[in-house]
Amino acid sequence: MLSLPEWKCPEWTLNASQVNTSSPEFTEEWQKRIRELQGTIMVASCVQMLLGFSGFIGFLMRFIGPLTIAPTISLVALPLFDPVSSEAGIHWGISAMTIFLIVLFSQYLKNIAVPVPAYGGEKKCHTSKFHLFQAFPVLLPLCISWFICFMLTVTNALPMDPSAYGYLARTDTKGNVLSRAPWFRFPYPGQWGLPTVSVAGVFGVIAAVISSMLESVGDYYACARLVGAPPPPKHAINRGIGIEGLGCLLAGAWGSGSGTTSYSENVGALGITKVRLPTWCPRTPHTHSAHAPS
Incomplete structure (x- = not known):
């Protein structure tokens, strides 16, 4: 939506070193974009x-499968290549090293x-794996x-x-960010002003919402498979999509600039780290039948 010509940043804002970020003109430039995002x-x-909440997503589940979800998620991820690169x-040296360490730790190590110091139990101070x-x-x-990077900066x-x-x-390079930030800040609905709405923006965000819903359905199934749970039923998927919409409504009202949705990267992190909530299954007591001697 913000790629439309009407929302193109003015020339005087492109050079960050020459912009007074506290000036009313610059503040209005970014706040009016936030207000447009809020409304849409x-x-x-x-x-x-x-x-x-109407159950329409559950009805469409008969038409949504891997052949539908996989291309959609791929198309959603394609625009990320430009900002990532x-x-x-x-x-590139630091980036390649970080990627190498992530692959090394998650796949090979x-x-x-690793022995780490621990305290407790009968041993008190001891090492634990x-x-x-x-x-x-x-x-x-x-x-x-x-x-x-810190060592390279110091030297x-x-x-x-x-x-x-x-x-x-x-x-x-951004050491003054923490010093300039307030200690406490309480966001509230409409903090950037009254939200605005445009037809082009609404249709653009609705297209993103549709792809997000398809991605969320795939995330639900992938997450259930990773934790060893059965596939989610249709009514659970309907509730999940509805709650995500409610989260987007609250995020828009508070002016966060983005919606809320299930994140495929978090599902991937779940598969890498194997960190998940343990499930508890109660044991069924065995019944024994006693036969009286004849």
């Missing part, structure tokens, strides 16, 4: 709630138990990569010129 998300979320291109790489296959590589191995390649890999 709220209207489109009503359509999603209608399709979910631009973000990773900040420093996941069964290796912990599958560190299986529990933190993504967080651990990110921490390692950040620490390496000035990374360039200090903002226009040089690799400058954005430094850990001090």
